[in-house]
Amino acid sequence: MKQKDFYSIHSDVCKTLANPKRQEILDNLRQKEMTVNELVKKTGISQANLSQHLAILRAKGIVSDRREGINVYYSISNPKIIEAFDLISEVLQEGLSTRSKTIQAAIKRKS
Amino acid sequence: MKQKDFYSIHSDVCKTLANPKRQEILDNLRQKEMTVNELVKKTGISQANLSQHLAILRAKGIVSDRREGINVYYSISNPKIIEAFDLISEVLQEGLSTRSKTIQAAIKRKS
DNA sequence: TTATCTCATTAAAATATTCGAATAAATTTA
DNA sequence: TAAATTTATTCGAATATTTTAATGAGATAA
Structure with missing residues (x-):
């Protein structure tokens, strides 16, 4: 791998953290896992938008998800x-x- | 200050780190201060573009600059x-x- | 099955970031 | 002062990110 690739991967992680809503999500998950609905109520972010941000965090492996019946619990990986x-x-x-x-x-x- | 502002400021710092060229610049400055020209030679980034990135890092207080004669030395704050x-x-x-x-x-x- | 609840995805519009090109500004030397 | 060197700024085009709105999909219960 070239050195430049290292910087790209590195900055990708930072990019994932570089959004106020995702910061808020992570700060809420720091103590305990939460469902999407709990996050909606806690943050006031719309369900669809929250789901998008969670998908981004998930894709980078920063959060993990776990389905339990009708709910999906998210936690910090x-x-x-x-x-x-x-x-x-x-x-x-x-x-x-x-x-x-x-x-x-x-x-x-x-x- | 509202909690949301906190997340904004927080993500602003991450945003500043969320670019491969700025990662490379910071990695080069980790040991010693360097002039813009040294950074141009070391990274291959164009002078104008490097100056732009340094301005962004400077605005967020992540790097400091010090002029010595014709050169400007940058270092990590x-x-x-x-x-x-x-x-x-x-x-x-x-x-x-x-x-x-x-x-x-x-x-x-x-x- | 149908209704309901929870969560995910898609598309389109608005916004933000990045880069090259041109140019300006500051300093030193002749 | 003029020339040379180093660094900074501005602008516009290309690209990427974020958001809203609409829709889809999975699970449960009636």
Whole structure:
């Protein structure tokens, strides 16, 4: 494999995380698995759109799905994704460039 | 700040990392600061395009710049970005979904 | 079977990203 | 000041992503 391919694969994973709705989905799944319907209620994202985002996360192996009767439960496949999530939070806390104190405080409160 | 804003800021950072050329730039800067020209020679990316990507990284505070005479030196602002980079590599190594053994081996060799 | 509930897929429109080409700006040297 | 070198910006075209709306598909219960 060429070095450039490595960067492509690498950035593909980041691309999958590079969407606010998918961030929200992952943050909701960090503690426990959830059904699509639970996620709809929790996030306010439409069912169809949620399903699309879950398909993207699923395709990259970031979440796993498990059908139980009429429901499908989603969970995070690899806990390192959550570590990466938290690492980004830390970078933000440490004052990534010109963000205001207010936003930084809010980030700190949230995480 | 609303929770949703948090996810937006979060995904903004990921979006900045979600490009193979920017991954390559960051990987080159991980050891030492470099001038734009050095990066042009090392990566083969055109000067204008490289400058565009550096502007994006700069705007998000991921890299810092320092002018010295005619040259501008770029470096990584926060080492946690590199930690995140490496964490993604680990996730890839751990066999994110359906990737072939070949690609995984190549990733392991590289990192 | 039919109705219902949950979830997935498709197509089309709106939006965002990336790149090359041209050009501008900053610094040094002659 | 003019020329040369290094880096930055702008614009437009091509491409990719995201969203809404409509529809399909699987499971359960009546």
